[in-house]
Amino acid sequence: MIDRVRALLTVIEEGSVNRAAVRLRITQPALSRQMKLLESEVGGKLLERETSGVKPTGLGHTLVKVMRPVIDSYEAALAEVRRQARGSGSELRVGFLISAAQSILTPAMERLRKDHPEIRLKLHDMSPKEQIDALKSGGLDLALIGQEGAVAARDFHSLKLCSLGVCVALSNGDPLACRKKISIRELAGRDFIGVDEDQMPGRNRWITSLCRTAGFKPRFIATTDGITHVLSMVASESAVTLLPDYFKTTSHPGITFVPVSDARARWDFIVLWQRGKTTACTTALVEALKEAALKISGSPLPP
Template sequence: MKLLRTFLAVIDEGSVNRAAARLGVAQPTLSRQIQALEAEVGGQLFERGSWGVRPTDLGFKLRESMAPVVKAHDQAWADVTAYAHGRHTQLRVGYLGLAATRFLTPALTHLRQEFPDLKLWLFDQTPMEQLAALRAGELDVALIGQEGAALADDFYRRKVCRLGACVALPAGHAGATETTIALKSLHTAGFIGVAESVVPGRNAWVKALCARAGFKPRWVANSTDISETFARIGGDEAVALLPDYMEGTPPPGVVFRPVRDRWVTWDFYVLRQRGRGSAAARRLVELVGAH
């Protein structure tokens, strides 16, 4: 990169002496750098005369090809060093869709006030998608459940809160007439689980809770998203155990009922990349935790 900068400076100045003065090096040193670059490229880059120096056809080609590379390198380096000092102009956040209103939106409202120039990128992703994006460096912060957090020892994590659970069941189910449901009352029901590739550990959570209630869940199917879960609840006359943040307006034919057992809980986490990170990322973790 140093030799390319020397080459570009000579083109800009039209003179080896002026380029040497601009770069703060001796003229013989700069000339040797140009010779080294010509040897590396395999051809003459400048024509020299009483008028000074001008690029050869090869010199013009090298400038056309490499000037954008040097510029991109400089911009990338500036971004990295700014990030290292906690200054960053963008924040990439992954979240579980139904958790946005309850946890993310209030935190982002405050974050916007503190960082008005921040460019936010928001991604509605499954826990597995968030973990993959964090590991690929494509997310700065993730709002994720206990299942995904259990697989995230390589990230800084903070528990936001401990929630209860609810049961999604067909509107015609006997439990739909109850205000709350005891988990053990579902011992004869068929359960809709979640594919491990989407929410790793969710079925294990359900299985452990049912075991404490004295029975083994009878799995009917594993869904790949919440829409499929709701469709299967009606179609298979089955139930699904969910974190209570998912309570809201159910789709037609489905009702939500809180689980009355206080020991049935689910933990919500926020994750971020380890290291100092950006000030905005650290602040968002604090704000989500506060809300």
């Protein structure tokens, strides 16, 4: 229908079906058929003939008034999509975990501003689940996500930026809080705090897998909606949880972060982006993220 509406606008601008057909590079009978189909779709006459040509009826005027903004919006959106397809789009909508921003996203943005000042980022602090949903709905172009991104990797382009160590979050008064390192095996029998799987899909399974590798199954006494609440419960309940080790550089009231000594305990940092042709802007941001990730991980990932 939108093509027929655009054809109607051309007919009205030209005041003639013949001149409009020439402008549209179609035959006059074909254009006349389009106008009849459009009148059938809207349920009324849109054009009336005069000796000097054609003019819109009252219904035609109404259709033009209502549909012109729609056509303009459609054309602008289509132009933006085409720019993105050519790799010339200059804006990226990026989802991220606030806890990860300082370690990877912030330095990546500094590199991007230096090398590609034309690229604009619209940043959205979102939980992993919100990021995945926004990618699926088209609300994000790229998501900087953690281990949880693995569950959605098959639906998008994905890249493991780096593999980080793991730390234990303990209350300040915990006997293990004074240690320089802790083996996960030493947490057997301890109470764990988990996170709502709706917000961080796969996070509790990741903790469970690490504990099983160490020879025990973790006992989750509670799950809550977000890392901040998890840490508050760790402090109040004298419980524990496992986190990526970039948390060592953060602070939370009543909490001590101690690295784990298990060499196989790792947490993957993943970036996801929309399938299809990868734009130049997306490539530039992914490269900047890889460079920032290399600095915190210390070694490149295998190709």
